[in-house]
Amino acid sequence: MTLLERTMTRREALRAGLVGSVGLYIVACGGSTGGSSNAVTLNWITWNDHYMDDQLKAVHSSYQIDARVTLETDDSDGYLKIKQTKGQFDIASTDALWAPKFHSDGLTESFDISSIPASSQLYSVARDFPFWKDGSKTMGYPFGWSTIQIYYNPANVSPAPDSWHVLADSKYKGKVVAENQPTDLMAMAGLATGAKVPYGMTTDEIAKAKHFLQTCKPQFQKLVSQNSDVVKALADGSAWIGIENLGTDFRVKDAGGPTIKFVTPSEGTYGFIDCEQIVTASTNKDQFPKFINDMEQADWIAKNFIANGRPLFNEKAYKLLVDQGQKERADLLLYNKPEEALKMTLKGPSSNEQAYIDAFNEVFGA
Amino acid sequence: MTSSAGQAEAVVRGAGAIRARPRAVLTSRLGEYAGFGPVLLLFGGFFFAPLVLIIAYSFWQVIDYNVVQNWTLDNYRYFLSVPTYVRTFIATLWMTALATVLTIGIAFPFAYWLTRYVSRSWQRPLLLLVIIPFWTSYLLRVASWITILGEGGVVNRTLEALGLIHQPLSFLLYNRWAVIFVLVYLYFPFAALTLFSALERFDWNQLKAAMDLGAPPLTAIWRIMLPQIRPGVITAVIFVFIPILGEYLTPQLVGGVDGVMIGNLVVNFFVGAQYTRGAAIALLITAIAVAMLILFRRSLVLEQVYGR
Numbered sequence: 001m002t003l004l005e006r007t008m009t010r011r012e013a014l015r016a017g018l019v020g021s022v023g024l025y026i027v028a029c030g031g032s033t034g035g036s037s038n039a040v041t042l043n044w045i046t047w048n049d050h051y052m053d054d055q056l057k058a059v060h061s062s063y064q065i066d067a068r069v070t071l072e073t074d075d076s077d078g079y080l081k082i083k084q085t086k087g088q089f090d091i092a093s094t095d096a097l098w099a100p101k102f103h104s105d106g107l108t109e110s111f112d113i114s115s116i117p118a119s120s121q122l123y124s125v126a127r128d129f130p131f132w133k134d135g136s137k138t139m140g141y142p143f144g145w146s147t148i149q150i151y152y153n154p155a156n157v158s159p160a161p162d163s164w165h166v167l168a169d170s171k172y173k174g175k176v177v178a179e180n181q182p183t184d185l186m187a188m189a190g191l192a193t194g195a196k197v198p199y200g201m202t203t204d205e206i207a208k209a210k211h212f213l214q215t216c217k218p219q220f221q222k223l224v225s226q227n228s229d230v231v232k233a234l235a236d237g238s239a240w241i242g243i244e245n246l247g248t249d250f251r252v253k254d255a256g257g258p259t260i261k262f263v264t265p266s267e268g269t270y271g272f273i274d275c276e277q278i279v280t281a282s283t284n285k286d287q288f289p290k291f292i293n294d295m296e297q298a299d300w301i302a303k304n305f306i307a308n309g310r311p312l313f314n315e316k317a318y319k320l321l322v323d324q325g326q327k328e329r330a331d332l333l334l335y336n337k338p339e340e341a342l343k344m345t346l347k348g349p350s351s352n353e354q355a356y357i358d359a360f361n362e363v364f365g366a
Numbered sequence: 367m368t369s370s371a372g373q374a375e376a377v378v379r380g381a382g383a384i385r386a387r388p389r390a391v392l393t394s395r396l397g398e399y400a401g402f403g404p405v406l407l408l409f410g411g412f413f414f415a416p417l418v419l420i421i422a423y424s425f426w427q428v429i430d431y432n433v434v435q436n437w438t439l440d441n442y443r444y445f446l447s448v449p450t451y452v453r454t455f456i457a458t459l460w461m462t463a464l465a466t467v468l469t470i471g472i473a474f475p476f477a478y479w480l481t482r483y484v485s486r487s488w489q490r491p492l493l494l495l496v497i498i499p500f501w502t503s504y505l506l507r508v509a510s511w512i513t514i515l516g517e518g519g520v521v522n523r524t525l526e527a528l529g530l531i532h533q534p535l536s537f538l539l540y541n542r543w544a545v546i547f548v549l550v551y552l553y554f555p556f557a558a559l560t561l562f563s564a565l566e567r568f569d570w571n572q573l574k575a576a577m578d579l580g581a582p583p584l585t586a587i588w589r590i591m592l593p594q595i596r597p598g599v600i601t602a603v604i605f606v607f608i609p610i611l612g613e614y615l616t617p618q619l620v621g622g623v624d625g626v627m628i629g630n631l632v633v634n635f636f637v638g639a640q641y642t643r644g645a646a647i648a649l650l651i652t653a654i655a656v657a658m659l660i661l662f663r664r665s666l667v668l669e670q671v672y673g674r
Contacts, residue, residue: 076639079431101431174536180618182634221540222622238517238536354428357638358444361631364623365450366457 040287041066045078046093049308050143050274051295059294065287067091073225074181076353082107087281091288095272097199097348099132099140108277109285110137116289118296118314123338126313131346132275140275141292144312145341146245147271148184151252151262156240164192164265166241167216176216177233178243180223182360183350184270188243189213191267191345198270200351210359217363234260245271246333247309270345302326311335423645431639441646451631451647458611458628459654461542465549466607472550473557473602481565493562496555504552508619511548515539515620540622548620549610557602564598600662608655612648 039060044051044067051069060066070089072078075098082089082102094102102108113119113127119141126142133139150161157172167176178185183199189209190198201209221239224230231248233239235257242248242260249260278288298316305312305321311334321330334340350356427436445451480489499507514520517534525531538544568591576586592599614629621627628651635644 073637076431077637080639080641083432174540180634180637182638217623220623225618236516236518349431353431353638354640354643357635357640357643358448360638361634362448362450364626364634365631366454366626 039064039066040284041068042090042284042287042291043068043070043088044091044093045070045072045081045089046091046276047072047274049304049310050093050276052300052304052307055295055300055303058300059291063290063294065291065294067291074183075347075349076183079105079107079349082279082281087279087283089279090282090284091291092277092279093143093274094140094277095274095348096346097131099275099277101349102277103134103139106280108139109280110134110139111278111288112136113138113141116141116293116296118293121296121298121301121314121316123313123315125338125342129273129342140277141296142313143274143276143296144310145271145273145338146247146310147264147269147340147344148188148243148245149262149264149269151234151242151244151248151260153234153237153240153258154261155258160261161241161263162266164188164267167192167219167243168212170218172219172241174219174221175240176219176242177221177230177239178223179227179230180225183353183356184347185213185223185243186210186350186356186360187270187345187347189216191265191270194267197351198345199348201356203352203355206352206355206359210363213360213363223364231255231257234258245310250309250329250333268345270347271341272347273341305330305335309333311338311341313338420645420649423642424649425646426642428640428642433641441643442650444643445647445650451628454626454628454631455650457542457626461546461549461627462607462610462613465546465553465610466603468546468550469553469557469606470561470599470602473554473561474599476558477561477565480562481568482570493559496558500555505615507552508548508616511544511551511620512539515544539620541624542621545617545621545625545627548616549613552616553606553610556605560602560605561595561598564595564601568595604659604662607658611655612651 042065046069048071051067056067056069070081072081072093075095078092078094079098079102082092083105092102092108094108099108103110119127122142127138129138129142132142150164150166152161152166154160156175157166166172186201186206186209187198189212190201190205193205193208193212195201195205195209219241221233222229224233227244227248230239230242230244231251232255234242234248234252235255237258246262249262252258252260276292278285282288296314298314298320301312301314301317302320302324305317306326309329311330318330318335321327321335330336422435423433424441425437425439427434427438427440480492484492512519515538516522517536517539519538521538522531522534525535572590572594573586576590577583581589612629613627614633617625617627617630618633621630628647632644632647632651635641635647
């Protein structure tokens, strides 16, 4: 009898099954018990431009606070994850009018921003955004902002556009790229068609926005998942028009691409102001001020600006950038004008998200 | 030991045996099924339970970003009443079917050649070459085609360097054909390995005998070989068709706006927190996959595919 042919006894089979099940359970539960006994680990649901790996390492080695990052695709993604996992997350990054939504639904709680020393480095306007006020407290620690506008290659797009309606121009068939963000693109279409509240459109306004997107669809080459894909398409010339955050022109140039210009459409623009919030169900709430204070120091924020190229709210970091010879770039990206952030349509939850997604899918389906 | 003492001991043993029997039977029964423990945990906890949840979600609603347990058929009614979804389903089905046919059509001659004409010492290295792409990430394998087929990609640059074109060819990417092409590339190894496994155990003398008796090669393959390797072919079809049916990443990366498959619309629902709509449409895709498995169930004799 060979080893393979030998019959397994029931006791062995039982043991093997038990060991396998226990092993699987351990693996499923995370298994590892490693790590420093003194270090605190904060679970942070955020976007990849809110931190740098070196920064997290430095915070860990200096202050014994680890951050375990989970990337969110959008605020709605973060909202549902926090809602469903309760205390699994400690910190949530949220956008503009999403922060009050998280707060009013009990997912996050407000705090005294002056308890975080780094807040003295912020522009004063950022410390007092009215939509984040909760009495004397604030709902989120301000991080950065950007408008979303039209970027175009002047070598191919002429005359220079001044409206979202350039997206409907058949001259640019297959030459437009944008990020696949259904709610935001519907809001953009709402702006283009005169909706009063682009994130809270009525049924009629949604129908008009949908029709506008249908007119624009032939011009769209692709809807991508990352900002970097828009930069790449503009850089390699496969796209002539992109809908993107501030700083895309610099990033295209950095990627070896042509000179790209941007225009703020006459109908207005939309965008984000984002922040860090304390998750109500977190068991590490006391670590939030310390962690944010460490992460939001001006030198790190200046490095973040260089890496990601959109305005941030740390005024001291702006001064560092000026000292480092980055004034022109920072000013072009409106770093020194944080009040501009309040002029755009702020990103927030839709009052009828299902209708937005239905309309978007009905346009971009086959 | 005296006779009476022996009898007493036997009685005691017997009583013990009676007490022990239910436990022994239980242990025996558990032992028989113990091997299923990990699988039960894996599929019960991480597949079956979520599936039940998805089914329940598909009959619920999302109101103001909250999943509300209002039982309704609205999600299904919506998909079946909006032409875009029906069109996208049909487009997904034909793209999947075509990609499957092409994949099997390319993998079959390869597996045939490998089993029939290549010595055993070379078969393994060649099979290794087939599975080498699996050593890199799926995302990377798809994204690499953008570098190859893009306007500034290898193909366009080569054609321009040869003077065959003066403007980059834009039709190589961001349409349905690009999606199908990349899907064939991605799923070729699944089909090739399965077909190789089936053909490896085929008795080639039967094919020779058929041809000796006057059957043309294609007739011999069609009437003698294919019926015998049918389970392998069907398994290959299932391994290719079902994953492609739910594809999202490939159409997202190389399909552009014109190459959308139903999986992309599912993702949009989840991105927009419309979990109940997403669950319903995902179940419709699952229903197609299950229907296909039922259709082919008689041919799914795994012993015939892989042998003992």
